[in-house]
Amino acid sequence: MPRVLVVEDEPQLARALEINLRARGYDAAVAPDGKTALRLAAAHPPDAVLLDLGLPDMPGIEVMRGLRTWSQAPVLVVSARSTSDEKVAALDAGADDYITKPFGMEELLARLRAATRRADPGSRSDGSAVVTANGFTLDLLAKKARRDGNDIRFTPTEWHLLEVLIRNRGRLVSQRQLLQEVWGPACRTRSNYLRVYMAHLRRKLEADPSHPRSLITVPGMGYRFEV
Template identity: 70%
Template sequence: MTRVLVVDDEPQIVRALVINLKARGYQVDSAQDGATALELAGAHRPDVVILDLGLPDGDGVEVIRALRSWTRVPVLVLSARHSSDEKVQALDAGADDYVTKPFGMDELLARLRAAVRRAEPVAGTGEESIVEAPGFTVDLGAKRVRRNGADVRLTPTEWHLLEVLVRHDGRLVGQKQLLQEVWGPSYGTETNYLRVYMAQLRRKLESDPAQPRHFITEPGRGYRFERTPTRR
């Protein structure tokens, strides 16, 4: 059974989420502040976190950063903050998706299901399982990345984006295709998600993130993975 941690200081929102999630078979824990949320996450190891950014004891972005220091659990932000900069800040801290208040329950639940799916292992497809590039190795079967002999920790969303690009080795993957394959069919215009997560992959895997040689941007079109570094 999937376990969800709901973190919000608005009792009516927590109550609505708990009722709807339990009605659909989820186990639910709830917290009204960041400190309690981190305690519950450590004790109960949820499968997904729904997190408000405006918490009484601090900014939810700090909670995301604290979670990302030890877990890959999907984090779905639920916030009244609408600005693009605030969305990017949350995504850059390690959030997997961002839903603004007020929200539709059906949409939120669909996004939650998508976040959980991204974190699940996928069956093999018969394709090449291990992809080696200079400096790092991607094991598609084990969902594992190693760089210079050490494991690289990726969030489920970072991994899924990497997986899609690697499976299209050398081929352009359009922005809309990437968004829909990684986040789900209802996405197609949230290009800031791609910019944030591509920057994170480059920081973790490129020798010079400012001059990427493996994760190439085709402006206005999409992105391409090059196993063999492109010439500069």
């Protein structure tokens, strides 16, 4: 049973999320503040986290950064903050998705299912199992990467984006296709997600992120993976 940690200080919303998650087969735990969230996560590591940014004791971004020091579980931000800068900051800190309040419960649950599928080590990877390109090696079946003899860690969303590009290596993948495959149909116009995550991937994989050799941008159109 997948375990979901709900970090939300508004009791009615927290209770509604808990009830809906349990009704759909999740093991839901609720934390009303950041310290409780980090304590519960350490005691019983979650498979996914629904995280509010406006917590009473610390910013939700700090909770996410704390989780990211040891956990790669998907983090879905659920917040009333809706500016582009705040969304980009959350994604940059390690969020896998950003859902703005008020939201539809079915959409949130669909995004949660998508995030947990991406994080599932049993998910299928198409194409060659091992890809070597410009100084790094990716093992798609083991979901591992190495560069210069060192292991590289990815969030589930970063890895899923990379997999889509590798499956289509040498071919242009449109922004719309990437957004739909990685984040779902509701995010097909959110090109800022791609800018943030492609920057993450280049920092981790490219020898010179400002002049990428593998993760190529085709301005106004999409991206291409080159070996």
